[in-house]
Amino acid sequence: MTYQINIEEETKELARRYKDMLKGSYQELSDEDKKLIRKAFDLAVEAHKDQRRKSGEPYVYHPIAVAKIVANDIGLGATSIVAALLHDVVEDTQFTLEYVENEFGVKIAHIVDGLTKISNLNKETVSIQAENYRKMLLTLNDDVRVILIKIADRYHNMQTLEHMPIDKQARIASETLFIYAPLAHRLGLYTIKTELEDLGLKYTEPDVYFDILNKINESKIERDQYIAEFSKVLYDSLNAEGMEFEIKGRPKSIFSIRKKMMSQGVDFDEVYDKFAIRIIFKPKSKDEKHDAWKIYSIVTDHFTPNPIRLRDWMTQTKSTGYEALHTTVMGPKGHWVEVQIRSERMHEIAEKGYAAHYKYKQGEERESTIESWLNKLKDVLENTEANAMDFVENVRLNLYSKEIYTFTPNGQIKNLPKGSTAIDFAFAVHTEVGFHCRGAKINGKLVPLSRELNSGDQVEIITSANQKPKLQWLDYAVTSRARTKIKNSLKEDEKKMGEEGKELLQRKLKSLKLNFNEKMVNDLVNYFKLRTSLDLFFRVGNGSISNPELREFANQQSNALVSLFKKGIKRSKSTYVIDEDEITNKYDLIVFGKDEETLQYSMAKCCNPIPGDKVFGFITINEGIKIHKEDCPNAVDMRAKYGYRIMKAKWIDSTQREFKVNINVSGIDNVGIVNNVTLVISNTMNVNIQRINIDSEDGYFEGHIRVSVKNNSQLNEMIDNLKKIDGVMKVEREKNK
Ligand code: MN
Numbered sequence: 225m226t227y228q229i230n231i232e233e234e235t236k237e238l239a240r241r242y243k244d245m246l247k248g249s250y251q252e253l254s255d256e257d258k259k260l261i262r263k264a265f266d267l268a269v270e271a272h273k274d275q276r277r278k279s280g281e282p283y284v285y286h287p288i289a290v291a292k293i294v295a296n297d298i299g300l301g302a303t304s305i306v307a308a309l310l311h312d313v314v315e316d317t318q319f320t321l322e323y324v325e326n327e328f329g330v331k332i333a334h335i336v337d338g339l340t341k342i343s344n345l346n347k348e349t350v351s352i353q354a355e356n357y358r359k360m361l362l363t364l365n366d367d368v369r370v371i372l373i374k375i376a377d378r379y380h381n382m383q384t385l386e387h388m389p390i391d392k393q394a395r396i397a398s399e400t401l402f403i404y405a406p407l408a409h410r411l412g413l414y415t416i417k418t419e420l421e422d423l424g425l426k427y428t429e430p431d432v433y434f435d436i437l438n439k440i441n442e443s444k445i446e447r448d449q450y451i452a453e454f455s456k457v458l459y460d461s462l463n464a465e466g467m468e469f470e471i472k473g474r475p476k477s478i479f480s481i482r483k484k485m486m487s488q489g490v491d492f493d494e495v496y497d498k499f500a501i502r503i504i505f506k507p508k509s510k511d512e513k514h515d516a517w518k519i520y521s522i523v524t525d526h527f528t529p530n531p532i533r534l535r536d537w538m539t540q541t542k543s544t545g546y547e548a549l550h551t552t553v554m555g556p557k558g559h560w561v562e563v564q565i566r567s568e569r570m571h572e573i574a575e576k577g578y579a580a581h582y583k584y585k586q587g588e589e590r591e592s593t594i595e596s597w598l599n600k601l602k603d604v605l606e607n608t609e610a611n612a613m614d615f616v617e618n619v620r621l622n623l624y625s626k627e628i629y630t631f632t633p634n635g636q637i638k639n640l641p642k643g644s645t646a647i648d649f650a651f652a653v654h655t656e657v658g659f660h661c662r663g664a665k666i667n668g669k670l671v672p673l674s675r676e677l678n679s680g681d682q683v684e685i686i687t688s689a690n691q692k693p694k695l696q697w698l699d700y701a702v703t704s705r706a707r708t709k710i711k712n713s714l715k716e717d718e719k720k721m722g723e724e725g726k727e728l729l730q731r732k733l734k735s736l737k738l739n740f741n742e743k744m745v746n747d748l749v750n751y752f753k754l755r756t757s758l759d760l761f762f763r764v765g766n767g768s769i770s771n772p773e774l775r776e777f778a779n780q781q782s783n784a785l786v787s788l789f790k791k792g793i794k795r796s797k798s799t800y801v802i803d804e805d806e807i808t809n810k811y812d813l814i815v816f817g818k819d820e821e822t823l824q825y826s827m828a829k830c831c832n833p834i835p836g837d838k839v840f841g842f843i844t845i846n847e848g849i850k851i852h853k854e855d856c857p858n859a860v861d862m863r864a865k866y867g868y869r870i871m872k873a874k875w876i877d878s879t880q881r882e883f884k885v886n887i888n889v890s891g892i893d894n895v896g897i898v899n900n901v902t903l904v905i906s907n908t909m910n911v912n913i914q915r916i917n918i919d920s921e922d923g924y925f926e927g928h929i930r931v932s933v934k935n936n937s938q939l940n941e942m943i944d945n946l947k948k949i950d951g952v953m954k955v956e957r958e959k960n961k
Contacts, residue, residue: 227279227280227281229280234282238269238282238284238285238288241285241288241289241292242265242288244292245288245291245292245295245296245305246258246261246295248292248295248296249295249296249305250295250296250298250299250300250576251295251299251300251301251302253301253302254302257301257302258302260302260306260328261291261302261305261306261309263306263327263328264305264306264309264310264328265288265309267309267310267313267319267327268284268287268288268309268310268313269284271313271316271317271318271319272284272287272312272313272316272317275316275317277384277387278384278387278388279384279387283312283316286312286380286384287308287309287310287311287312287313288309289380289383290308290309290311290373290376290377290379290380291305291308291309291376293308293376293379293380293416294308294372294373294376295308297376297379297413297415297416297576298372298375298376298413298416298576298577299576300369300372300373303331303332303335303369304335304369304372304373306328306332307332307335307336307339307369307373308373308376308377310324310328310332310336311336311339311340311373311377313336314336314337314340315339315340321333321336321337321340324336335369335370335373338370339370339373339374339377368411371407371411372411372413375404375407375408375411375413375416376416378400378404378420379404379416379419379420381396382396382397382400382419382420382423382424382427383423385397385423385427393427394427394428394863395863395864395867396427397423397424397425397426397427397428398424398428398860398863398864398867399864400420400423400424401420401421401424401425401428401860401864402860402861402864402865403864404420405417405420405421405424408420409544410544411544411577412544412545412546412573412574412576412577413576413577414546414574414575414577415575418477418479418480421477421479421480422477422478422479424479425478425479425482426478428860429482432482433478433482436478436481436482436492437478439492439496440475440478440481440496443496447473447499448473450499450555450556450557450559451473451499451501453556454499454501454555454556454561455471455501457526458471458503458522458523458526459471461522461525461526462503462519462522465518465522466508467505467508467515467518467519468505468506468508469503469504469505469506469519470503470504470505471501471502471503471504472501472502472504473499473500473501473502474500474501474502474562474564476495476496476500481495481496486857497559497560498552498559498560498561498562499555499559499560499561499562500561500562500563500564501561501562501563501564502563502564502565502566502571503519503523503563503564503565503566504566504567504568504571505519505565505566505567505568506567506568507567507568507569512538512567512569512570513538513539515567516538516549516565516566516567517549519549519565520549520551520565523551523553523563523565524551524553527553527554527555527561528553528554529551529552529553529554530551530552530553530554530560533550533551533552533562534550534551535548535549535550535551536549537549537550538570540629540637542627543627543639544577545573545577546573546574547566547570547573547574548564548565548566548570548574549564549565549566550562550563550564550565551563551565627639627640627641627642628640628641628642628644628677628678628679628681629679629680630644630649630677630678630679630680630681630682630683631680631681631682631683632653632682632683632684633682633683633684638652638653638683640652640677640703641702641703643676643702644676644677644702644703645673645674645675645676645677645700645701645702646661646664646666646671646672646673646674646675646677646683646685647661647673647674647697647700647701647706648677648701648702648703648705648706649664649677649683649685650664650673650685650706651701651703651705651706651709651710652703652705652706653685655709657685657687658693658706658709658710659691659692659693659709659713660687660688660689660690660691660692661673661685661686661687661691662686662687662688662691663685663686664683664684664685664686665683665684665686666681666682666683667681667682668682673697673700674699674700692713692717693709693710693713693714695714695768697710698710698711698714721761721762721765722758722761722762722765723761723765724765725760725761725762725763725764725765726761726764726765728764728765729760729761729764732764732771732774733774736774736775736778737778738778738781745757745760747781748760748777751777751780752769752773752777755845755846811835811836811875811876812835813875813876814839814841814851814873814874814875814876815873815874815876816841816849816871816872816873817871817872817873820874820876820884823841823849824848824849825841825848825849825850825851825873826847826848826849826850826851827850827851828842828850828851828852828856830852830856830857830858831852831853831855831856831857831858832853833851833852833853835875836875837853837854837875838853838854838855838874839851839852839853839854839873839874839875840852840854840859840870840871840872840873841870841871841872841873842862842866842869842870842871843869843870843871844869849871849873851873883932883933884914884930884931884932885930885931885932885933885939885957885958886928886929886930886957886958887928887929887930887931887943887946887955887956887957887958888926888927888928888929888954888955888956888958889901889918889925889926889927889929889946889952889954889955889956890924890925890926890927890952890953890954891924891925891949891951891952891953891954892923892924892925892951892953893920893923893924893925893951894950894951897918897920897925897949897951897952898916898918898927900949900950901916901918901927901929901946901949901952902916904942904945904946904948904949905929905931905942905946907945912931912932913929913930913931914930914931914932915928915929915930916928916929916930917929925951928958939957943955943957
């Protein structure tokens with residue numbers, strides 16, 4: 225479909241979209257607010273007047289759409305709406321930040337500046353995405369609205385992604401799944417998160433997406449009928465109690481269905497067999513909780529609940545701020561039905577997240593959970609000196625992971641990611657408690673610091689003034705907060721210890737009659753499976769590499785020489801021949817890149833590729849190139865995060881392997897020389913021309929030919945034939961590295 229430009233229509237459409245955006249604003253806007261928004265709208269229209277989107281539409285539709293998401297779906301106020309309208313102005317048009325600041329004030333200019341910086345990052349260093357994410361998350365320190373508007377921007381771009389070139393679609397979609405969806409989730413923007421995930425899947429794995437979509441549509445009528453039947457009973461009983469409420473079927477997102485299918489290894493029908501409804505009620509009293517339990521009681525009067533599926537997120541809200549009462553009951557015809565019970569307020573918080581919290585927050589209420597999360601995240605951001613990869617991985621882990629709820633001895637709650645240990649708890653209480661912790665009591669019992677915590681555990685940390693952070697703590701500290709603090713404190717000690725360790729190692733090697741040199745250090749690093757020489761020195765310094773271990777290394781060094789000698793002899797004896805009358809394709813080698821280079825590699829454990837699978841190579845830091853299947857569950861992640869570390873790879877049959885060779889031919893030009901050269905090459909058995917390029921000047925010609933051959937004898941045969949051509953003076957194989 226091509227876009228027809230009709231200026232008059234577009235002007236009308238612009239006015240319509242603008243009104244629509246204002247009308248749906250979640251926050252009430254004062255006349256002052258509206259004036260400011262109008263001013264921003266006028267500037268956006270003026271600034272973008274000559275620009276169009278890839279779809280052909282006027283560019284300004286985009287900032288208006290983003291502002292609408294910001295106002296309606298995220299529920300932010302005038303400042304954010306204005307910033308959203310202006311978010312591309314400084315970046316894409318001649319209007320400067322100073323201009324925006326003069327017209328709209330420091331606050332808005334600051335947010336626009338943050339948004340501009342994020343966009344520029346993406347353009348400058350497309351490949352090094354991890355660094356981008358880090359910078360983006362750092363803006364949380366300035367103003368969380370920057371992130372929220374950025375999410376709205378991405379949401380609209382995902383909605384209109386079909387107009388982008390295909391290769392960009394996949395990259396943008398991967399990035400969305402990798403960072404924006406988890407961020408939206410963590411900020412409590414449930415609806416947007418779900419949409420981002422579904423759109424992400426649509427463009428990264430379209431086959432899967434449409435397959436599931438079709439299956440959902442096929443069963444829609446049947447499911448709607450079931451939900452209606454199930455709800456009917458509840459309607460009657462709830463009405464009889466005089467409750468004001470609404471019952472909605474809750475459709476599962478395509479992405480979540482896919483995730484379940486993968487994680488549980490089941491097919492569509494098994495995942496989709498479960499139904500879900502939501503009861504949203506207007507509280508009758510001040511006590512919403514009371515009303516929710518009353519509804520629960522009515523539901524379970526009719527249907528038997530599954531006792532292990534009861535979730536009370538009202539008494540203990542999730543750290544995203546989510547509140548609700550969940551239960552799963554046995555519905556008609558033996559189907560499980562999940563029932564979510566929410567007040568209107570809880571529902572709003574669930575859908576809108578962040579903004580709704582402010583709306584309902586009264587006076588000096590205790591720090592809301594979402595704010596404490598933001599504070600935690602800021603804490604991590606401020607403390608990090610780690611490289612971008614580690615950093616993003618940390619933050620991401622903390623974004624995604626499920627949570628547990630633990631208690632201090634005096635009953636204070638600490639939310640921690642699942643898998644956290646006593647040491648994480650210690651650092652969650654206070655940095656000083658972390659630094660000096662010696663042990664822990666869980667529910668009154670003494671346990672090691674490495675003990676993993678469960679929801680409901682009451683934890684007491686035992687401290688000692690003499691205690692200092694230990695390297696071993698990093699083996700079981702899970703939260704980025706604890707890890708960062710430990711690492712920073714260790715870093716100084718480490719350096720000192722490393723210097724001492726280096727001297728110590730020199731002495732020890734001397735007594736073992738080994739030389740201290742670069743090669744020896746490298747061998748030691750490899751032998752002990754370490755990364756750097758500092759790792760080695762440090763471990764020698766602190767005694768975690770012991771004298772017996774070093775002696776064993778010394779022994780192996782001398783044994784290695786002997787065994788190398790033995791192997792050498794054996795290999796020369798083991799030549800043998802197999803008689804075969806047919807060649808079968810035996811995939812036994814993986815080659816890399818366009819040029820099918822052979823490199824060292826090993827198979828990834830997560831997807832275990834077998835010969836013949838579609839694969840790609842992934843460059844790891846410690847373990848060289850790892851081979852993953854194209855449909856490895858981690859593929860999206862790796863592409864998004866480390867796109868530049870991915871290598872094209874494929875299985876080949878090494879006996880059928882072809883080598884690419886460059887040949888230079890020169891001589892005296894005559895009519896038909898090109899023809900003769902190509903004829904000779906294609907007449908030589910099994911040689912294929914890849915590229916041929918012949919220049920001639922004043923009777924002299926020079927040609928560069930690229931061919932693929934299977935072995936040297938074919939190559940030599942071809943070169944001999946070329947030399948026989950009339951006029952050819954010189955044939956040379958170009959030395960390629
Ligand atoms: Mn934009």
